[in-house]
Amino acid sequence: xxxxxxxxxxxxxxxxxxxxxxxxxxxxxxxxxxxxxxxxxxxxxxxxxxxxxxxxxxxxxxxxxxxxxxxxxxxxxx
Numbered sequence: 259x260x261x262x263x264x265x266x267x268x269x270x271x272x273x274x275x276x277x278x279x280x281x282x283x284x285x286x287x288x289x290x291x292x293x294x295x296x297x298x299x300x301x302x303x304x305x306x307x308x309x310x311x312x313x314x315x316x317x318x319x320x321x322x323x324x325x326x327x328x329x330x331x332x333x334x335x336x
Contacts, residue, residue, distance in 0.1 A: 262307045265295040279323030280330055289314040
């Protein structure tokens, strides 16, 4: 099972700068409209985590990040 890391919770899509994200980051839109940025190599792993927490999601999409995940660690800001 791949690792899943929530990078940011409850963000606006317009606030996300893909130039500061790694290519394995995804945006997760919850059923209530809240958007999270999550780092994982597999979408199914993201779904499993949210499902286990009882959080219903609407969709999971690639964030468009351009940084190589092997060489960059994500900071606290997007």
